[in-house]
Amino acid sequence: MEYDILLKNGRVIDALTGLDGKYDVGIRHGKIAAVAESLPAVDAASLIDVEGYIVMPGVIDSHVHVSTEARWIGYSMMASVGVITAVDFGGPIKDTLRGFATYGCGMSVAGLHTITPGRNTKDSDPTVEEISEITDEALAHGAIGLKMVGGHNPATPEATARIIEVANKKGCYIAFHVGTTEHGSDIEGLREAVELAGKNRLHIAHVNSYCRGLHMDPAAEALEAVDLLRSHRNLVSESYLGTINGTSANIEDGLPVSHVTRNCLRMGGYTPDEKGMGEAILGGWALIQVVRGGKMELVTGEEGYQVWKDAGTQARVSFPVNDTTSMHILAAAKMKGSDEFVVDAMSTDGGSIPRNVQLERGAALVRLGALTWPELVRKLTLNPARMFGFELKGALAEGFDGDVTVAHPVTGRAHLGISRGQVIMIDSVVVGKGGHLLAATPEGAAKAKEVGLSSEVVDLSKSWFYTRT
Numbered sequence: 001m002e003y004d005i006l007l008k009n010g011r012v013i014d015a016l017t018g019l020d021g022k023y024d025v026g027i028r029h030g031k032i033a034a035v036a037e038s039l040p041a042v043d044a045a046s047l048i049d050v051e052g053y054i055v056m057p058g059v060i061d062s063h064v065h066v067s068t069e070a071r072w073i074g075y076s077m078m079a080s081v082g083v084i085t086a087v088d089f090g091g092p093i094k095d096t097l098r099g100f101a102t103y104g105c106g107m108s109v110a111g112l113h114t115i116t117p118g119r120n121t122k123d124s125d126p127t128v129e130e131i132s133e134i135t136d137e138a139l140a141h142g143a144i145g146l147k148m149v150g151g152h153n154p155a156t157p158e159a160t161a162r163i164i165e166v167a168n169k170k171g172c173y174i175a176f177h178v179g180t181t182e183h184g185s186d187i188e189g190l191r192e193a194v195e196l197a198g199k200n201r202l203h204i205a206h207v208n209s210y211c212r213g214l215h216m217d218p219a220a221e222a223l224e225a226v227d228l229l230r231s232h233r234n235l236v237s238e239s240y241l242g243t244i245n246g247t248s249a250n251i252e253d254g255l256p257v258s259h260v261t262r263n264c265l266r267m268g269g270y271t272p273d274e275k276g277m278g279e280a281i282l283g284g285w286a287l288i289q290v291v292r293g294g295k296m297e298l299v300t301g302e303e304g305y306q307v308w309k310d311a312g313t314q315a316r317v318s319f320p321v322n323d324t325t326s327m328h329i330l331a332a333a334k335m336k337g338s339d340e341f342v343v344d345a346m347s348t349d350g351g352s353i354p355r356n357v358q359l360e361r362g363a364a365l366v367r368l369g370a371l372t373w374p375e376l377v378r379k380l381t382l383n384p385a386r387m388f389g390f391e392l393k394g395a396l397a398e399g400f401d402g403d404v405t406v407a408h409p410v411t412g413r414a415h416l417g418i419s420r421g422q423v424i425m426i427d428s429v430v431v432g433k434g435g436h437l438l439a440a441t442p443e444g445a446a447k448a449k450e451v452g453l454s455s456e457v458v459d460l461s462k463s464w465f466y467t468r469t
């Protein structure tokens with residue numbers, strides 16, 4: 001047989017080849033074998049008619065959280081909405097691999113390892129030696145780089161710049177949820193991040209979350225973020241379209257551990273302490289995350305309060321703090337005089353956080369006329385593939401990985417997910433098994449094999465992260 005799978009009669013949209021029209025897609029040995037106006041059905045072991053649907057390269061979620069045990073459920077949540085490849089922005093990388101090996105749903109995943117001042121370093125001002133050691137260890141265990149969570153666990157500005165510098169010298173990835181001991185996770189933190197990066201390469205995580213209106217009108221903050229990113233192309237970035245965030249409801253010594261959480265309480269008119277958190281849950285402002293029926297749900301009011309108390313105030317929480325005006329500005333903004341997007345990719349910062357809405361909300365932006373389908377596809381596939389150097393992902397062209405997402409053209413609902421030539425999801429039912437790790441080093445790729453995953457080494461030197469000008 002010429003093809004293992006033949007997708008017939010769909011509207012193929014591909015950002016690399018510029019295709020947008022009725023084509024057939026043939027997949028063989030895990031790769032795209034052919035895309036043409038008509039491929040003979042007799043040549044296919046398995047024929048799937050996708051008439052009336054959009055056929056795009058497998059969706060890449062450029063920012064998710066599925067690393068720790070409570071979050072492993074995120075794999076099936078992602079696969080069910082058509083995500084084929086994801087980049088975990090948490091770690092520890094050893095936990096990411098353990099969860100991925102068991103719950104991977106057939107997806108491809110790359111992982112970042114979080115450097116948490118005071119937790120895996122001695123304090124908020126780690127030395128070059130400490131940072132180097134953590135980085136080497138992370139890369140050897142399968143990570144593609146580091147993540148800093150300044151909003152939750154800030155380092156000093158000096159140490160933050162040091163971490164960026166070390167990662168750049170080692171040629172690995174480095175992503176930043178902005179914020180230091182000097183500035184918060186907001187537009188001021190973003191200004192500071194641009195300064196701290198200098199000429200180094202840096203990934204600015206979830207840009208929309210710094211434009212929640214803490215200092216100016218949310219739209220004004222979004223426009224400033226757009227200006228900063230337009231004039232600093234050494235920075236790559238993503239933003240998401242979910243209205244809720246995801247943070248920690250943990251209380252220590254009467255205070256929320258996370259500074260993000262304290263901000264969220266203030267935004268809802270609650271005091272940033274244990275009492276305020278309790279009132280915010282009872283009042284419906286704070287939504288406690290709880291696993292039910294194979295997915296993460298949000299509960300609030302009396303029920304949420306009880307869940308939080310029963311967990312000894314150690315729980316995850318979401319607040320409806322994301323401003324829709326700023327997230328829409330960031331989703332659609334383009335470079336001046338070009339078709340290139342300012343914010344490279346559309347992510348979810350989801351996975352286990354129940355806001356994997358990139359296709360659903362993205363399709364809504366298409367209905368509004370804010371984006372076209374080809375533009376949405378570019379932000380969900382080719383751009384993130386290039387950003388991370390996933391050379392054979394993000395396109396429906398011969399020789400590329402057999403990754404395909406099939407979605408409804410009006411609702412954006414995912415109908416079919418194919419990962420490296422295997423069907424992993426049909427109409428929200430996840431059938432995929434195993435997983436494929438995208439690592440930065442051969443040692444890291446070998447670690448994946450130890451836990452039963454397949455793997456490959458990504459060449460970050462060819463990524464937008466290191467090459468974009």
Ligand SMILES: [Zn+2]
Pocket residue numbers: 063064065089205349
């Ligand atoms: Zn995140």
